[in-house]
Amino acid sequence: MGHRRAVGDSAINGKTWNEAEQDLVVGDYLVMLDKAMTGRAxxxxxxxxxxxxxxxxxxxxxxxxxxxxxAVLTLVGLxxxxxHPPRWDFGDGLVEAVDRCLSARPGVLKDLAQPPVLLGRAAAPVLAEGAPSRAPHAPASPRAERLVAKFDPAVRDQEARMLARIGVAAALVHEQRRLEDRGRADLAVxxxxxxxxxxxGCDLVSFSRTxxxxxxxxxxxxxxxxxxFRLAPAEEALRAAQPEAFVVHRLYDVAREARVFRVRGARDEAVSA
Structure with a gap:
């Protein structure tokens, strides 16, 4: 994933966005996003x-x-x-602005990655069926790649233990309901x-309909x-030993829509290096 030409670094009339202006817009965006994630008007x-x-x-x-x-926030898994759907023609100046704003607001970064409203719920979110992203992205610039490495979403999510526990609880209920809906209550239990x-080497033990x-x-x-996302060594070993049984449930946007898609055998293109 990545970006193309730095179109967004210039306005329609050719006037270049300067550093202070980009910081203002990025900062305002993060304020609105924080309110959206916490249910504030x-x-x-x-x-x-x-x-x-x-x-x-x-x-x-x-x-x-x-x-x-x-688009830049999508790259870092936020x-x-x-x-405001992603536009992938951003420039390195905007990458720098996002880096400055996230670095200056570690509390905001943490709340976006693990929203307090999600952690305070009495029950795990109910999952809806989703799908992997199919959006075509141009190769990332070296500066964008450094930003992703700095705010590595695979490592961040892997270390978020409470987020992981919420995800496992939601996936457990989702699997039970899937089997019940297919007439296999005997397997659901x-x-x-x-x-x-x-x-x-896994989080859940389940079954197919058969x-x-x-x-x-x-x-x-x-x-x-x-x-x-990134597989742990034990998960990699299980994938190699039982590829026909190995499935990743990828839960995303869990603080809002809470969706899931499955990757059977965890194909290499779905997993970060």
């Missing part, structure tokens, strides 16, 4: 009016830049504003947590479907 029109006043830019130019911010996961064994690894993120 905000008025996007008011935010845009303020940005138009302080930057002397058109609403279209600001909206364009906000879409590019969504949620984005739903009304046998779905269990692996004991312990480090030994069995009764074939499934060894499920659950990978959870608050980011989108394109967020990379």
């Amino acid at each position: 905000y008025d996007p029109a008011n935010h845009q009016r303020a940005l138009r006043f302080v930057t002397n830019r058109s609403g279209g130019a600001i909206t364009f830049l906000q879409g590019e911010i969504s 949620p984005t504003l739903k009304d 046998q779905v269990r947590l692996a004991q312990p996961p480090a030994d069995e 009764g074939a064994p499934r060894r499920i690894v659950v990978k959870t993120t608050t980011g989108g479907p394109a967020t990379p």
Whole structure:
């Protein structure tokens, strides 16, 4: 994944976005995103009016830049504003601005990756069927690659133990319901947590509708479907030993829509290096 030409670094009239202006728009975007993730009301029109006043830019130019911010945040596995779909023609100047803003706001970064509203829920989220991202992205620039390495989403999500526990609990219920919906209540009651996961190499022990064994690894993120994940050594060993039974349940956007797609055998292109 990556970007093409730095179109978003210039407004329609050719006026270049400077560092201070980009920092203002990125900072405002993160304020709105934090409110969206915590269920607090905000008025996007008011935010845009303020940005138009302080930057002397058109609403279209600001909206364009906000879409590019969504793309950069997608690269680092963070949620984005739903009304600003990613635009992949961002430039390195915007990458620098996102780096500065996230580095200056470690609390915001943590809350976006592990939203307090999610951690405070009494029950695990109910999962809906989703799909992997199919968006075509141009190769990343070296600067964008350094940003991804700095805020490595695969490592961040792997180390988020509470997020992982929420994901496993949600996947367990989802598997039980899947089998019940297919008329296999007898198998649904046998779905269990692996004991312990480090030994069995998976998080859940389940079955296909025909009764074939499934060894499920659950990978959870608050980011989108394109967020990379990483297999632990025990999971890699299980994948090699039982490829026909090995399945990854990729849970994404778990703080909002809570969706899941499956990767059978965990094909290499779905897993980060």
